Amino acid sequence: MPDSPVLKPRRSVLYMPGANERALEKAKTLSADALILDLEDAVAPDDKEAARDRVCAAAASGEYGEREITIRVNAIDTEWHDADLRAAAQAGPAAVVVPKVSSAREVQNIERALELSGAPEHTKIWAMLETPSAILHAEEIVSASDRLTVLVMGTNDLAKELHTESAPGRAPLLGALSLALLATRAHGKVILDGVYNDVKDLEGFEAECVQARQFGFDGKTLVHPGQLEPCNRVFSPSEKEVENARKIIDAFEAADKGVVTVDGRMIESLHVDNARRILALAATTASA
Numbered sequence: 001m002p003d004s005p006v007l008k009p010r011r012s013v014l015y016m017p018g019a020n021e022r023a024l025e026k027a028k029t030l031s032a033d034a035l036i037l038d039l040e041d042a043v044a045p046d047d048k049e050a051a052r053d054r055v056c057a058a059a060a061s062g063e064y065g066e067r068e069i070t071i072r073v074n075a076i077d078t079e080w081h082d083a084d085l086r087a088a089a090q091a092g093p094a095a096v097v098v099p100k101v102s103s104a105r106e107v108q109n110i111e112r113a114l115e116l117s118g119a120p121e122h123t124k125i126w127a128m129l130e131t132p133s134a135i136l137h138a139e140e141i142v143s144a145s146d147r148l149t150v151l152v153m154g155t156n157d158l159a160k161e162l163h164t165e166s167a168p169g170r171a172p173l174l175g176a177l178s179l180a181l182l183a184t185r186a187h188g189k190v191i192l193d194g195v196y197n198d199v200k201d202l203e204g205f206e207a208e209c210v211q212a213r214q215f216g217f218d219g220k221t222l223v224h225p226g227q228l229e230p231c232n233r234v235f236s237p238s239e240k241e242v243e244n245a246r247k248i249i250d251a252f253e254a255a256d257k258g259v260v261t262v263d264g265r266m267i268e269s270l271h272v273d274n275a276r277r278i279l280a281l282a283a284t285t286a287s288a
């Protein structure tokens with residue numbers, strides 16, 4: 001069965017370079033819901049093998065508390081991919097994050113390779129959508145395997161492939177983000193927004209978090225610890241939202257009919273479903 005989008009918080013998912021020992025250590029104290037220990041873009045070719053050993057040891061260490069630990073392997077067509085996948089399968093992280101996935105066949109090959117390498121059942125596949133082909137095949141990718149539980153947007157690579165220029169509100173990328181989100185929701189899985197590169201611009205970052213939440217993303221991928229606080233705040237239901245959700249549920253249950261009004265707004269059972277989703281999400285993030 002696919003993961004429910006509300007059972008585990010994935011508000012803030014922080015990348016960290018696999019070769020950076022200090023960052024790996026620091027991550028044990030950071031308020032990220034999940035970590036992506038990176039073997040791909042953030043690691044120079046000469047450091048790939050040492051980073052693989054370090055990251056797999058970190059993932060197997062059990063020293064990261066409640067944070068979900070995932071490993072991003074190098075892309076399928078690289079010389080490091082097979083060894084990364086075998087080592088990650090044996091380390092048994094929460095997920096293997098696979099960059100530049102472009103078809104259902106690739107997901108099925110990853111699934112088979114994980115099984116052959118003895119990956120535990122709890123090691124899921126998170127597929128990155130960051131090519132035009134991935135966006136065009138988003139639905140077949142997301143539904144290719146029950147082991148695939150999360151899609152991750154790779155907006156830097158996608159913008160590069162599309163020749164997209166930076167624009168207010170990410171207008172040129174909105175079509176691709178929508179397609180990925182539609183595919184995810186059609187199959188009951190989880191989707192994370194891409195990263196915001198300007199680590200000093202927290203105002204711009206927060207605005208992009210708000211946009212991502214309004215869109216329906218479950219959380220955002222991050223590149224710097226300074227992005228954690230605004231991200232967790234924006235993706236957590238506020239006190240007002242929780243209060244409103246309780247009001248909707250109470251009013252609907254008390255009325256015992258198909259439609260009621262709360263504060264002058266029409267409420268039907270679909271709004272109650274949404275209110276329950278908000279409360280479930282609030283419960284998972286209350287102590288975080």
Ligand SMILES: CC(C)(COP(=O)(O)OP(=O)(O)OC[C@H]1O[C@@H](n2cnc3c(N)ncnc32)[C@H](O)[C@@H]1OP(=O)(O)O)[C@@H](O)C(=O)NCCC(=O)NCCSC(=O)C[C@H](O)C(=O)O
Pocket residue numbers: 014015016017022023024026027038041042099130153154155156157158194195199223224225
């Ligand atoms: C972006 C950075 C290179 C900035 O690094 P730096 O200038 O060293 O930051 P600070 O001096 O402000 O760091 C302060 C302390 O925080 C630690 N730190 C920094 N970043 C991280 C991190 N990501 N995880 C954990 N800890 C981190 C520093 O070590 C400092 O600690 P201390 O010395 O104890 O005070 C840097 O932030 C960075 O490398 N970020 C991650 C880059 C990365 O992983 N990139 C690849 C993923 S993004 C991507 O590929 C997107 C996708 O594929 C796409 O296509 O869009």
Ligand SMILES: [Mg+2]
Pocket residue numbers: 041099130154156157
């Ligand atoms: Mg990328």
